[in-house]
Amino acid sequence: MRRLLALALASSLLAPGRASGDESEEARLRARLKPELATPVIEVVRSAAAQGLPTAPLVARALEGASRQAGDEAILEAVRGYAAGLAAARRALGSTARAAELDAGAGALMAGVPEDSLASLKRARPSGSLVIPLVVLSDFVARGVPVANASNAVLAATRAGAADPALLRMRERIDERILRGEAPTGASREGLRELLMKTPGTPKERGSREPRERRQP
Amino acid sequence: MNGDDRWDDDARAAYQLPIEGEEQARDRAILRLRRESAKRRTGMGAWWVDPDGLRMRPALAAVCVLAVLVIGAWSGAGWMASRGVRAPRPSIATLPSGSTAVTFVFRAPGATRVSLVGDFNGWDPEATPLARATTGEIWIAQVPLEHGLHAYAFVIDGRDWAPDPSAPLAPVATFGRRNSLLVVGEDQAL
Known part of the structure; x- marks a missing residue:
């Protein structure tokens, strides 16, 4: 009984905060967007909130579009597309995924990374955060690494037990190679090979082998 | 003049007499010194191992050391600037609210x-202006950020x-140009 009372009290304390947070987001949208754009954007935001999706990335997309002086249609399309991306990311990463993971996952999915790749990443690191692996994956795609190669590189590194700092170093090395003029595909392959050679417990010859996931991108 | 005085005069005169072969001995000594000196210089990199190979005035040595330090610092700063380094790690500070202070550094010549x-x-271009560093091309801002994933960009001249x-x-x-990504609150800022 005491637990129930405590739960009820906590809910009553949290509820106004949640509501004020939503109101704050809507107020920001109304302050920055034209009324004819603010209304449909807020509808998308409310729908996302009802599904339990994070709404801050959607508000951010709308405000970014306004600051970049994008057209109303482009802004609305971006917000709707990101909401769909967040929903897809939750399908792939599971209902326990944190807001930052869903945000990063949505970006990766919108860049063409298949949901299967996100699900494979989740299986490779079931309890740890996937934010940095997803950000590294997104960066590879942004720099021209084909989606399949980028997914395979991050997945193979994560399966090998590479921690976040190692993934960050791999990203930096691959970016440097691409800036020096290497082809993104070769750069990602070399970056992965270097990481696997240095990852403790990884057989050295595995680094020169194609990642197993390559056959099922 | 007594006998002692005469003995002194004779001794003085004897010391003043030219020594036979003295001129040749002096020439030989000079020649030998020249050869040794020339030999020391001709050795390839001999001054690395020869203790007397490199001589320098202390003031000049101090100037050289200072020049090396200045050039090194200038090159390092230039390298950092050329990378447009956002350098959160050196100045990261966890704030009481659970957020983290992140320092952004951006190189924008002519801005x-x-x-x-x-x-x-x-995404308000007026909200967070960067301060110009003393070098002129480097701009810096420190911002408290909540933990999570952040997208950001720099706006030059508005x-x-x-x-x-x-x-x-x-x-x-999404809107023409890509943003940068920053993760705060994982093991480290990205």
């Missing part, structure tokens, strides 16, 4: 104004949007 935009300030060259890029260019 008169640079600001930081991101989801943390509503019109040109540019990503951070040292940070991961967002995978999609």
